[in-house]
Amino acid sequence: MEHGDVPFIPPERFPGVPGALQLVWDKIAFRSSISFFGSFASSDSLWYFDVDAHPGVRNYVALTIDDAPCRLSPKNSMLPQVRSLLKQHGAQATFMLLGKFIAGNEDALADLLKDGHELGNHCLIDKSYMNWPLEDFEDAVDECSSRITSLQRSAGVEEGVRWFRAPHGRLNAAMSGILKRKGLTNVMSDTYACCPVIQDGDFIGKFLGKTAQHGSIIVIHMPERGFREWCWVGLQTLLCQLRERGLTAVSLGRLVELSHTVAL
Structure with a gap:
């Protein structure tokens, strides 16, 4: 389990904790607070694009989906459903992959690439690498990137990995x-x-939809059957909210491109 050979399913939280956190989160979790507290655990990172400095990002947000593709087994995967939902809304996304869980999902991931979505490196397992030897961290990064480039090659798209997201947001x-x-x-x-x-x-979905701003980078976790299925409802609601607000979800790469353009 420690090395990601079998899925890790967290134990049930104490009753009332998710609801209590929901009430608190609705009051404190906004761009300034999330960026401020997160900066203690991560440096030299991309958080969002300020529309005043990058007017080309107006009306656009980057959608990132963590812990893809599926940690339980390929039969639990909801990648096809997520792909269909994104297509329905004309949305693009960057999927942050855990390398240990790619096996068995290669065809579905290749389909995402053919649709224009991106794949990012989320390391091999969903565990902080802060206390690992640096050489082990580097090996994990390289292995995940290698698996992503193999997927890109099979899909016939440009090879190369640009994005990384440190598991648990921990990076020194x-x-x-x-x-x-x-x-x-x-x-x-x-x-x-x-x-x-x-x-x-x-x-x-409603929280993400109302707090997103021009140039935001949104995170939601990958839903799968039997694990975090509530994120499926969250993603559906989020995409509807963005559409109502006139915001278009794009990949990280596309948002970076837009940040370099001058708004008309």
């Missing part, structure tokens, strides 16, 4: 140096609903 200066040498940018976010703990999909 030495780890940042490794990422920099490999041409990887650690991506955090300014729009997050704590969806691994808060298990209310309607709240998650």
